[in-house]
Amino acid sequence: MSTGTTYPERYEALLSDKAERLKQLFSDFQIPEPEVFTSAPENFRMRAEFRVWHEGDQTHYIMFDQETREKVQVTEFPIGSTRINELMRPVMDALCQQEILRRKLFQVEFLTTQAGEAIVSLLYHKQLSEEWEAAARPLRDQFGIEIIGRARKQKIVLDRDYVTEELNVCGRLWRYNQVENSFTQPNAGINEKMLSWAQEVTSGSASEEKSDLVELYCGNGNFTCILAQNFDQVLATEISKSSVNSAHKNFEMNAVDNVTIARMSSEEFTQALNKERPFRRLAHVDLDSYNFSTIFVDPPRAGLDPATEALVQRFDRIVYVSCNPVTLKENLETLSQTHRIEKLALFDQFPYTDHIESGVLLTRK
Template sequence: MLAAKVRAVERLLGRAVDRVHECPCGDLGYRMKISLRVTRDKEKDGLPRFAWHEPKSKHLTFLDKSFPIAHERINKALPVVLDRIQKDPSIGHSLFETKLHTSLLGDLMISLVYRVPLTETVWSPAAEELGEAVREATGATRVNMIGRSRKQNIVLGNPYVLEKFPILDGDGVSHDFWYRQSAEEFSQPNGLMNNIMLQWAADATRLPANDRPVENDLLELYCGNGNFTSVLSKFNYEYTLASEIGRVGVKDAIWSLAKNKSHQAKVVRMSSHEMCQAFFNERQFQRLREVDLDDYLFRTIFVDPPRQGLDVGSVRILSTHQGQIIYVSCNPVTMKRDIEAIRELSPFKMEIKELVCFDQFPNTDHLELGAVIQMTPP
């Protein structure tokens, strides 16, 4: 199936793929986060059970007590959680969704989402007891429990998992990069593949020491929790400016930059549309009061947009850029659309120097892409 996905990408983009990164753990146990519905199985015993939507289907499929594509730690937790859902009304009553998120570092976070408000004095002791039972069953370093309903969010522990990825610098020395992956913010669901993507991005943006310009800065749009920002700003650039619209994502990115000693990077909470307005001096923003865009000389612009691709403002920024563009995409169709839009608007010559595939979700139609694009004078 992977070969067919790669051929489809090559036909779509009209270019051969330079390298394909297969999932290191194969097609089992790769998902670090899952979301499951909780619903009663009326055809079996009437008890609440976990269910999920099959890809491209609206029908729910009931699970047994395991989910093969999920990480081993999640699978060890599932039967413990399900047992409490079925037996303890403090946990199971009005529950309709369960989210589990683990990390390679060993953290585990369980979010229980309810239809009705929770009584904190009842729910919290039961959830704390469940968290301890899960920790004993899974060997997790810590288990964070979250109870959510409309306008209510009870957190026992941290509202995130800690993650760590080892990345090699240009001298082959390994550095550990730390991250907070929060409950309701995006993070890459395949931790092992994310490690590979981070290493690829570090290598793709690295210049030889004798070829590195004095002013060598990075602009990153859609930076999320600083997943790429921390590595790239520390290894390959003098100064970095990154933008993200999500409030929690910005907090996590700032934490990551400080933890990883990426001191020459700044994160601002701005949408890509607002960043476009600031970039072209069309509007002044209080959030940029300590940032002078004229002080930066961006050699690289890095984008990792959501599935719908780049917004109009981001396309506009990229079309005026002379230098390197790194485009990470989870949707080849919108990536093709965006590349064509940039090419049409830009006065510069565009060349895709490298195109790589990351099999983030084996045995599915999904394929993550990374493109190194060079914009040069015609």
């Protein structure tokens, strides 16, 4: 919901309805009863962005109603983390006290962690000067936050552009470098449950001799770090340079040393595996040395294209995490020709919305 409205007393019923929709959507397949992973009903979202509205001497956070597109003033954000709610009003009050910080400010973004780290990004319709930086820097110490100023073709970082998230997965603490303006899972509690599920459904792979994993769309290594425990070697692909850099930092922080990342798209990796064309970005990788048993995919909302579907079908096990059940269903119509659905999970990443995040384990028939 656009204003972050919560209905804790209705949460279980709304989640039950969501699970029923998932089962109905996949009713054409032979599916097990889905595992349903619940979210905290409030303060679950680690990221938030608000437009800024100026009325005379007053400046407000606003969001737009999804149905009417009318602007709605936001004074609190119940779905946002406790840290976001602690910072919202005091930060805005401080910005309004100095015209150089307030003038032409049009958006404020928050990135927080479960441990309380925070980045506040200030977006402007003006170029930022040394005077702006001098005015903004004291807020960093005042609120214990990192501050980033953005304008057209301009980014000023005071002094870091990342936070370090800590996630508890199957009894172990993992640390993740999360860079401002890069994709990270918004619901940290659900992310922990997604990672635990992925680790558990691939845990049997560790007993197989020289069993390797390929992962497409690895991002900052969110799943890669966890899954690497269950395999001898991991080959992961990711197109975003900043995400690849974060992934390498995350491997180092978590002592993960059996992963190789290729900065390329899934389509390019398919071509490489098919030996259709060589890639300099794979010059350091001997694809023939891998003994892949499992593939992990967490694609964008568009799902898998036909060529990637064909690639995925080569593997004995497929672990598919999806943010769009409609395209997941379309992909399963192809994948179920060669594989059976062993496990189905619903992760309530976005409570109080129609959004369904799901996970599927498929094994070869």
